[in-house]
Amino acid sequence: MRLTAGALVLALAACAAPSSSRxxxxxxxxxxxxxxxxxxxxxxxxxxxxxVDGSExxxxxxxxxxxxxxTVGTEGQIAIHDLADRRHIEGSITGTVLTxxxxxxxxxxxxxxxxxxxxxxxxxxxxxxEAVREPKG
Numbered sequence: 001m002r003l004t005a006g007a008l009v010l011a012l013a014a015c016a017a018p019s020s021s022r023x024x025x026x027x028x029x030x031x032x033x034x035x036x037x038x039x040x041x042x043x044x045x046x047x048x049x050x051x052v053d054g055s056e057x058x059x060x061x062x063x064x065x066x067x068x069x070x071t072v073g074t075e076g077q078i079a080i081h082d083l084a085d086r087r088h089i090e091g092s093i094t095g096t097v098l099t100x101x102x103x104x105x106x107x108x109x110x111x112x113x114x115x116x117x118x119x120x121x122x123x124x125x126x127x128x129x130e131a132v133r134e135p136k137g
Contacts, residue, residue, distance in 0.1 A: 031098045033131025041125035096133040101126050
């Protein structure tokens, strides 16, 4: 049985999906940080913000093309995707820190811009995401 890279990402996302129980609210808040491309793939970094409310997480974008939504499990595990189901982010929240990764295949337009030399046969690049919850109040 042969899986494409996209099918493999979807299969892994299904296995790592957070539980459906609602967290107690201790993870609620605004997480602000950066999304940085793996150095072996280029040099690119972007600011990123996530909003957690109970078992829901989003980036709060009003633009359909840029909106990310997902779930937060009771243990802090997160699974986020865009509305077209092309982007998949997985990670966790521990204390006040959100850490996650997002695969970025060589076929995407944003990756071509980030790479100094485009290599269609190279390994998939990963975005590393780290964000810290802003203090409440």
